[in-house]
Amino acid sequence: MLYGYAGKMLFIDLTTGEIEEKETPKELAEDFIGGYGFGAKILYDMMKPGTDPLGPDSVLGFITGPTSATKAWFGGRYTVVNKSPITGGWNDANSGGFFGPELKKAGYDALFIKGISPKPVYIYINDGKVEIRDASHLWGMDTKKVWEALKEETNEPRLRVSAIGPAGERVSLISCPINDGHRAPARGGTGPIMGSKKLKAIAVRGTQNIPVANPEKVLEINKKVTEAMKQSELAQAFGAYGTGVGTPASALNGDSPVKNWGGVGVVDFGEEKAEKMGSIALDRYKTKKYNCASCPLGCGAEYEVNDGRWPLGPTERPEYETAAAFGSTLLCGEPDAMLKCNEICNTYGFDTISAGMTIAWAMECYERGILTKEDLDGIELTWGNGEAIVNIMQKMADGEGCGAILCHGSQYAAKYWNKGEEYLQTASGIELPMHDPRHSPGLARTYKFDPTPGRHVKGGIGGVQMLEPIKEENYIFDGTGPADLGMTLFVEVLNASSMCYFSTLCAPPETVYEYIAAITGMNFDQETAFNTGLRIFMMRYAFNLREGIKPKDMTLTKRAVGEPPLEAGPLKGYSVDVEKLGRNFFKEAGIDFDSGLPDKALLEKLGGLDEVIKDIYGEDK
């Protein structure tokens, strides 16, 4: 028996309608844990280089991890993996809620989908029974309505659904599925893959128990985590107000980007607007706390908004990233507009970061006369104009007029209009997240050089700097490799285990390893963790390398690294030597920065990477 796993994986071909069940191999579990560890290995094996991400050979994975559907605190996330239609390289994005554990309880550690269905379908999984069902009647429906409709149709009130909305149906490049009404594996182009496959939703219901090697130990670790949580001020603050507790401070201390990354919070945005966009102020709408599955912290909340220009009724507390993307980034201090955009993104299925950042790009282009009022269907897209922001967002959601262009993200729009490219704020084409590397320099390395570019949840030294005041020593770029790699590999393991990143606010790092050991019965010490993390990293990295993407090909736009440096505010004068951070990191990881080649002996030592070695170094190793 494979402790910690459902023991089976599903492979579905939507072209032929074939459904295949395979055992979860023991070696896969040992070598790659779960999540995008599984995903990178399986997509590497199933997909040829050069595969069209939106074509029939493109594979999309939904994957749980060993902590999912167990009693382990914070263990409820699932990961979506695919080839990004934006970067042409590797993509993974994870999400909380209840969908992941339900998939596992329904009998499957993971689900991989290829092919293109001739008509809209949804996949229905109920305790080991799998069907591809017609979804013609659901096409056009928003993500919340689909969830309700499917609960009724299947007569399963506890059904969990991950569904695209109209944005994904239109193959919008910045669209995503939404599960549980408001949780999203959003980034990098997950929605367009579902849309291109005519896959409206995956609906799961499960009641099976997952075998755990040492259940008492899991409870013991839980106790430790609960104690640590009580001691952690950060965890307490997140538990009370969610990630949005930091929105005002981040807007002013340089952590949040301001005015499409060209502005300064204390100068251009100001305290009054900053405070209005934070969740301490917004929680006047709070009706209920929201915890994902197995989460003792609960950073979410349900809201009821009955005032302002857009009385939404029941909605959800926006996350920090959303509040910043539709706040300081657009110089918008109108919370009702931000709440409305959050709701549009959740119902139509958009990545809020990319949506906000795309509007920020358009705003700057409008201010500079690059995009005209005619380009924008008569909308005066001036900085901070909440009404204009909502109008543009709605057009993107409806795929109407300029929205039909902007719904594919800023890079696509700049190419389409053939202007404004110099105002993009992206990493390899992905809109940057809401933490500024000029404030936390290590993030420049992650944004630019992680195999999944433009992410703030990939660990590294930037992940720690983000939580600290600005420190001079963070701008010394020598010798960063060991710490940067160590903190990256820890997060590789964390993500693969399906634990939430916010567990790190209170649980010491070794907690993840202890959970994995207790659940799977594997010996999971520091050394195993390091090697496993590096193996997973190499697998994602190799996916890109096989597509011809080397470190030198990865891009990060200049404002993010202070070229030129800001002229005012707390980040005045700072810039980041991202090339050096990258060289330090790759050297430590055993990868030659210039050629992009990983060290053969290291790959052999790590094991589980035979296909990668064969592809890079030839048949006879």
Add this chain to the structure above:
Amino acid sequence: MVIKLKYMGVIHDKMPDVLDLEEGTNVKTLKTILINMSDEELKPILSNASFIVNNMNANDDTVLNDNDKVLVLTPLGGG
């Protein structure tokens, strides 16, 4: 000398908006003063807070002047 204070994040109620300090007080001393007068649960938050003085980043050695405007920010990057 008198400085004005503004707090963002979980540090709000009960903390002073104005403080009368000795000439030459630096941010480190100000931090200690604030920690001493704060509730128990705020102390660790304050000790890790960012201080922005007249819109510029300040470190422990930054010397405060009369009429300075100090922003005390909880570094809570997340999400």
